[in-house]
Amino acid sequence: MAALPDFTDTSRFPTFATIPEAGGEAPPPPEPWYLLARIKDDMTITKPTLVALDRAGSPFALLFEGFDRDGIDLKGRGLKKGATVVVPRALRTPPATEGKRGFVRVDKPDANSVKAIPGPLERVLELGSGSGSAAPAAGCSSCGADGQDEQAKLAKCTGCGRARYCGKDCQVKGWNEGHKGDCKIYKALDSIFSPSA
Incomplete structure (x- = not known):
């Protein structure tokens, strides 16, 4: 990514x-x-x-x-x-x-x-402007937990690798609150603009 x-x-x-x-x-x-x-x-x-x-x-x-x-x-x-x-x-x-x-x-x-x-286009521009969190999330994309606790390791989205979640509940919440669409956009952007594409 x-x-x-x-x-x-x-x-x-x-x-x-x-x-x-x-x-x-x-x-x-x-x-x-x-x-x-x-x-x-x-x-x-x-x-x-x-x-x-x-x-x-x-x-x-x-x-x-x-x-x-x-x-x-x-x-x-x-x-x-x-x-x-x-x-x-x-x-x-x-x-x-x-x-x-x-x-x-x-x-x-x-x-x-x-x-x-x-x-x-508006969402693509937002995600690509830095305000849409194009970089991988530092904490849980849903609840904000930092994942520093050994038991709360963050798992990244298997689709785009940008969203990170501390558990299944947060993953489902994030997916339902918009990551489903953003994930598809990120995957397309990566395939178009990544150097190996």
Whole structure:
């Protein structure tokens, strides 16, 4: 379990308006960046298309080029309404006509790099900002016990390794009070952003 990146870093996690433009004059930065957005709708008509909202609340379309209407299973990849989409090195394609919005194009060879996080963007950003306890808990995630007592050793969550509990009751309480959703988010974040992924 690696430390999560700092999602408040807007150079690494920019908004749709601040990602580099496709075919732009300036070369894209050499460091990786990721566009994070909440999937609002699947608008597939002739080609797979998602409508998403970035961290600033700006809507944009995410088009999967090179696929026909049923050529990619978006839902099977977790890319469904309410989830967070992660697009590495996303480029903004300007609109063909004035007054329209730009979009992000994902070419067929790059489609597997687009990942889903099974949770809302707001929670993903909170967990990745440090305020959501992305680091393993020092004490019991439910009752706060420090686990220093030999009989009260803390057991870590077997799913994400971040939550720690002093017993079954605290584990059940923590799971029911929100760790169930956070655990899935942490596992997805680890698979996307850990160096060994």
